[in-house]
Amino acid sequence: MNSANRIDQRFRELADSGRTALIPYVTAGHPSPEASVDILHAAVAAGADLLELGMPFSDVMADGPVIQNACARALEQGMNLDRVLEMVATFRQQDAKTPIVLMGYTNPIERRGSARFAAEAAEAGVDALLIVDCPADEAEELRSDLAEHELHQIFLVAPTTTARRLERTATLAGGFVYYVSIKGVTGAASLDLDSLAPAVGRIREAMDLPVAVGFGIREPEQAAAVARCANGVVIGSALVDRLDRCCSAADAVRVTQQFLGAVRAAMDAATALDETAVNA
């Protein structure tokens, strides 16, 4: 697997160094469009390995109140796909390596046309799309448009996903798999750590891709526990909620660095502990 996609490169590097990926999610344009690019750089400085950037949508059916509110605030401030792509392009001027996944819903992409959007996203420096309401069953057209520009489509796997669905997802998924650790919307109940390791094992048996875990990871300690059995930890609502209370871009940068820094430290301590145990 020698793909030029930044996501594949990044997971190869992480595997070599025995590190688990920290993948923060922020909604583009939240808390303000001016703050977004600074927040992304701050996240990388605090130890983020990949970035998920949410494309705001009016009807975020699979998201909880925190991200719903973030989307509404971003839309009120005039966010749209063009400005999301501008943000990515601006970010790329200073950071050519950190992979970016755009996360969103189908309708805005359909309105733009998926072929055209794939081309524009690749041009801006995007590496993958995760479209929440586009499961494997409906993904063929979008995936082929993305593949033409060497973009991955990231798929969700849930606790409820059957073996047959897992197989189908395996044939389409690229980059990594996003395991939704709870039955629920983003930012809802805390995840169940006991069921996590077997679930991740089941996915690894079905496909040869790194597994990132998200939904319901709120505290550094939870991130640390997840880091011990997954290839990546996604932090979304917990960060977005903190950003929601920031009143300036500088404030948002500080909050991002502080929170993600603590998460990173907890994750690294947990995986280092495991290595010590193995070596002993």
Added chain:
Amino acid sequence: MLEALQRTSPETQVPDDSGHFGIFGGKFVSETLMPALEELDEAWRHHLKDPDFLAELDRDLTHFVGRPSPLYFAENLTRQVGGARILLKREDLNHTGAHKINNTVGQGLLARAMGKRRVIAETGAGQHGVASATVAARLGMQCVVYMGAEDVRRQSVNVFRMKLLGAEVVSVEAGSRTLKDALNEAMRDWVTNVDDTFYILGTVAGPHPYPAMVRDFNAVVGREARAQMLAEYGRLPDALVACVGGGSNAIGLFHPFVNDCQVAMYGVEAAGRGLVGLDHAASLCAGRVGVLHGSRTYLLDDDAGQIRETHSVSAGLDYPGVGPEHAWLKDTGRAQYVGIDDREAMKAFHALTRSEGIMPALETAHAVAYGMRLAAERPRDELILINLSGRGDKDINTVAEIEGIEF
């Protein structure tokens, strides 16, 4: 009554196995819900062929809902309009006052058969919420109804009815605070409580299998009407007219007539303050193809693909999407879709109330208005069948407010 439900007839060729009506429909939902939809699809297909299930549904439709509903010749209205004869399929006479109960009785029995103890529903005008709460009360199930805060205000009588029936009504403050936001919230509940909860979706929208399943439960309207036409008039009607928000009463009427090519079909959307501006809810007349609430269909959005807020005097039509089968009927040309604005719907509300002593729901008044327009243009020997989908008791506060009347 249900024999036709078991029959594989040409009109049931859509959707295909994956839930698509041509390019429309499908399952655009988060992965967490996909297995639940597959389970539901399987259960529905299974019970569709289960004689015991169908017999119980039949009994409930007869003795609990009060079917068959009459086919009524609106003689006075016909005379007043002066054209084709106007016939009304009296779904307003069903228990709880609208066609919605046809579907909730069916889904309620299905929920019980699947072993679910908790049901949830979204509602706009409150009719579907009331119908869901009614069935939950009878089956002894816990019931939570999601309703946009704006609709809670507009339909306070129905909110109280739901509470009397033992349902919890959750007022949804997000977005435009209407039906679409209630639907989002119900989906979130379902994702979270998918193990023990059955989502009774109230219209032919949403992900597969809902558009097909809700259609099949409501198709009793069209099957009865078709048989009544043949028995009482010796022929089929020249035109069918029904209002379309999500489109369940219209599909229920249209579906059994789809292969009767001589029968014209008109779906009537809410043109609000006019189709020219943005203050309407006419996704088929003025929208474009996109993806909302789990299916590809016609919808109202802006150039960035954000779903627009809609307007209609009737809460039940105030929805930016429409069932995918209507999108398919529109594109294939089998049905035509037209708009009636708030003003004309209000006029029809009064016209039917005063001429026949039948007070229609404001949603239904849109169909009545177009039916009157059509009748005026057509010769006297033609028959126009309007689906009188619901009664207007719930709307009297809205009507009073619009007309500046205080109690």
